[in-house]
Amino acid sequence: MNGSGIRDDRARRPVTLGLLHTSPVHVPVFDALRDAEHPGLGLRHHVVEDLLARARQKGPDAVASDVRAALVRAAGGGASAVLCTCSTIGGVAEAVGAGVGVPVVRVDRPMAAAAVAAGPRVVVLATVASTVGPTSALVQEEARRAGRDVSVRAEVVEGVWARFEAGDADGYAEGVARAVREVRDADAIVLAQASMAGAEELLPGGRVPVLSSPRPGLAAAAALASR
Numbered sequence: 001m002n003g004s005g006i007r008d009d010r011a012r013r014p015v016t017l018g019l020l021h022t023s024p025v026h027v028p029v030f031d032a033l034r035d036a037e038h039p040g041l042g043l044r045h046h047v048v049e050d051l052l053a054r055a056r057q058k059g060p061d062a063v064a065s066d067v068r069a070a071l072v073r074a075a076g077g078g079a080s081a082v083l084c085t086c087s088t089i090g091g092v093a094e095a096v097g098a099g100v101g102v103p104v105v106r107v108d109r110p111m112a113a114a115a116v117a118a119g120p121r122v123v124v125l126a127t128v129a130s131t132v133g134p135t136s137a138l139v140q141e142e143a144r145r146a147g148r149d150v151s152v153r154a155e156v157v158e159g160v161w162a163r164f165e166a167g168d169a170d171g172y173a174e175g176v177a178r179a180v181r182e183v184r185d186a187d188a189i190v191l192a193q194a195s196m197a198g199a200e201e202l203l204p205g206g207r208v209p210v211l212s213s214p215r216p217g218l219a220a221a222a223a224l225a226s227r
Contacts, residue, residue: 016042017225018079022052022086038222046074056130060092068096083221088130107217112142119187124154126192127161135192173198
């Protein structure tokens with residue numbers, strides 16, 4: 001019962017989170033994370049593969065209207081929030097999210113906050129150049145929020161994106177892991193794209209944290225959807 005004596009059934013309703021992806025390979029990744037850490041959370045996947053290709057070609061801002069339309073579709077079916085899992089268009093998704101009708105979360109923001117908390121030297125690794133600018137800017141934004149001075153060094157891992165596009169998940173992960181092992185002078189290493197998270201399994205725990213976005217991004221979006 002609520003204060004007026006009317007039964008409040010909101011707590012009983014299943015919580016659904018919409019997800020906007022630019023590759024179908026992310027669907028099983030987030031399903032597995034949900035099963036392991038957020039049982040009972042409904043996921044509604046919406047995949048628009050050409051958004052990334054066009055954002056890489058023309059710039060993320062050029063696809064803003066299409067991103068908004070995709071977010072609206074991802075929010076359909078009763079979703080309480082939408083998680084954008086593509087780092088290249090994540091900033092645009094946040095910017096246009098006010099017109100979607102539900103909160104919009106970019107998957108890499110919690111990761112960026114964790115990187116800033118780890119120390120002043122942050123290395124951003126990406127496998128497509130279009131992600132470097134948005135992710136580096138996000139880390140700096142989180143640094144300003146935290147009142148910290150942070151230097152960001154960004155590198156593109158050359159030659160491995162073709163493996164991802166060819167469906168060679170193992171080769172892609174190994175290429176990313178190899179690049180991580182070569183990083184020096186860092187307090188945190190950021191894997192800029194959700195697709196890079198598989199490399200973590202190939203890296204032993206060390207002094208420098210290697211951060212990926214799917215797990216903390218899903219947790220933040222799930223918490224927001226449950227409010």
